[in-house]
Amino acid sequence: MRALIHDFETAGGRARECGVVQLAVMGGAVGDDGAFDIRWQSCANYHPGGPIDPITTQVHGLHDEDVAHCPDYRRAVPEVYREAARQGFDALVIGFSNTSFDNVIARRLGYRPKRSLDLFLPAYRLKKRDGLESASLGNTYRELTGQEPVNAHDALFDARMTAALIPPLMARFGFTDFSTFLDWATTGQPVPGIRLRFGPARGQTIESLDDDALTRALNGWRGGNIDVHASLEAEYARRGLAARPEQGQLF
Structure with a gap:
C-alpha cells in the first residue's frame, strides 16, 4: 500500500x-x-x-x-x-x-x-x-x-x-x-482510564464523570481522538442512560 x-x-x-x-x-x-x-x-x-x-x-x-x-x-x-x-x-x-x-x-x-x-x-x-x-x-x-x-x-x-x-x-x-x-x-476502541482533553471536565477519566458531565462530553465531541469518543459511547451505554436524540432533533 x-x-x-x-x-x-x-x-x-x-x-x-x-x-x-x-x-x-x-x-x-x-x-x-x-x-x-x-x-x-x-x-x-x-x-x-x-x-x-x-x-x-x-x-x-x-x-x-x-x-x-x-x-x-x-x-x-x-x-x-x-x-x-x-x-x-x-x-x-x-x-x-x-x-x-x-x-x-x-x-x-x-x-x-x-x-x-x-x-x-x-x-x-x-x-x-x-x-x-x-x-x-x-x-x-x-x-x-x-x-x-x-x-x-x-x-x-x-x-x-x-x-x-x-x-x-x-x-x-x-x-x-x-x-x-x-x-x-483507525476504528475507535474503548480504552479504560482514558482522560478527556477538552471541555470543563478536561483531565478527568471518563469513568469518573457524573452522568451530566458524561452526557455533555459526548454531545460536545466535535472530532479528534476516536478512542475518546468510543470510550464515551461505551461508558454511556454501560450506565444504561437514556438514548440521546438524533442530531437533527436537537434544533
Missing part, C-alpha cells in the same frame, strides 16, 4: 495558526508486514513568517537565524505535498499524533489525504494495556525497538521513527497483515 509519512516542526503555538520551520515527508510502500519501503523523501527548513518561540527552540533546536534565509513555508510546503500527490503517495498519510497536529497544519496548506493513520492511538492503547511509562513517540520507539531516540524532534528522524514503529506495534497486538491493522487502528 502506497503511503506518506510526515512530521512538522514549528515556531510554536497551536496547529491551526503556527508557522512551520521544518517538514519531513517520506513517500513509500507499506508491506503486508508493516515494513515501510522509502521511495521518495523531502526534508527542508522553512521561514515561519515570524519569530520562533524560545521555548519551542529548546525542543527542536532551530533558531531564527537558522531559518532567516529559508523559503516561506506558506509558498514552499504546498509544493511538497503536490509532488507527493503526483507520485501517488496521497492514498494514506501516517504520522504520530498527526490527527491533532501534523494533519491540521497540512490541511491549512491544501493537503487532503484520502485516509489517515495516527500511530499515537495504538501506542496509547499499548500504554494503557501494558503499563508503558509514556506513549510519546520517543519513549514508544525506545520501548519497542530497543534503540535511543537520539535525534528526536528533528522532523526527518521523527518520520523515520514513525515508520520503524509500524511492525512492532502490529506484533504487540497480534497483527500479521497491515491492512487488518490499519482497519483496527
